[in-house]
Amino acid sequence: MTDLQIEIIGLIAATxxxxxxxxxxxxxxxxxxxxxxxxxxxxxxxxGICIWLCYGILIDSIAVITANGVSGILQMFIIIFAFIHRKKN
Amino acid sequence: MTDLQIEIIGLIAATxxxxxxxxxxxxxxxxxxxxxxxxxxxxxxxxGICIWLCYGILIDSIAVITANGVSGILQMFIIIFAFIHRKKN
Incomplete structure (x- = not known):
């Protein structure tokens, strides 16, 4: 299996x-x-996601970097929104 | 950074x-x-976790294999329990 094929599998998992x-x-x-x-x-x-991102950069894995980059943004949104909501109430 | 140090970072992320x-x-x-x-x-x-597990095996990453192995078991428990609960009610 080529590196490209492996990265594609990783990106499917990431999706x-x-x-x-x-x-x-x-x-x-x-x-x-x-x-x-x-x-x-x-x-x-x-x-955990931030550490995964560092790990992805260290092992040069596009799949790990992409997955954790996007998930990190989504999670940050959930955390910020949850905090704003708690302050309002 | 050695391969062992990188794997330790990955295992911390996995934890x-x-x-x-x-x-x-x-x-x-x-x-x-x-x-x-x-x-x-x-x-x-x-x-996604099952595909990550295949990806971890393909890139020989102990961190990716461990993280997705354990998470997979936890998620399977949640899914089975959720299904049993829905059937009972």
Missing amino acids: FTTIAFIPQVHKICKKRDASGVSITMYVIMFI | FTTIAFIPQVHKICKKRDASGVSITMYVIMFI
């Missing part, structure tokens, strides 16, 4: 695990409510 | 992103209720 968070972001946007979201879970995950 | 799912599993176990869980999200994520 699935990133897409999985979109329903949560959509739900928060639509309801303008993040009270059902566990901030602790997303903060722990966000820290 | 964070895996630990993040534990509060969800704990909540389901304690309440014996998974009605608040989006099965679609976890099924999409489970498919």
Whole structure:
């Protein structure tokens, strides 16, 4: 299997695990409510994603970098929205 | 940076992103209720995790294999429990 084929498999995996968070972001946007979201879970995950990003850069994996870059942005959005919501209420 | 050091960084990342799912599993176990869980999200994520596992094996990354192996088991538990719960009610 070539490196390109392997990276494509990684990118398919990245697409699935990133897409999985979109329903949560959509739900928060639509309801303008993040009270059902566990901030602790997303903060722990966000820290992990940042370290994954460093790991991806170190092992030169486009799939790992892309997956964690996009997921990191989505997670950051969920965390910021959850904080704003908590302050308002 | 040595390969071992890079793998350690990956394993730290894996620990964070895996630990993040534990509060969800704990909540389901304690309440014996998974009605608040989006099965679609976890099924999409489970498919992605299985592909990540193949990718980890192909690029020989202990961190990617460990992270997705453990997360896969946790996600499978959430999905099975959510299905059982839905059938009972």
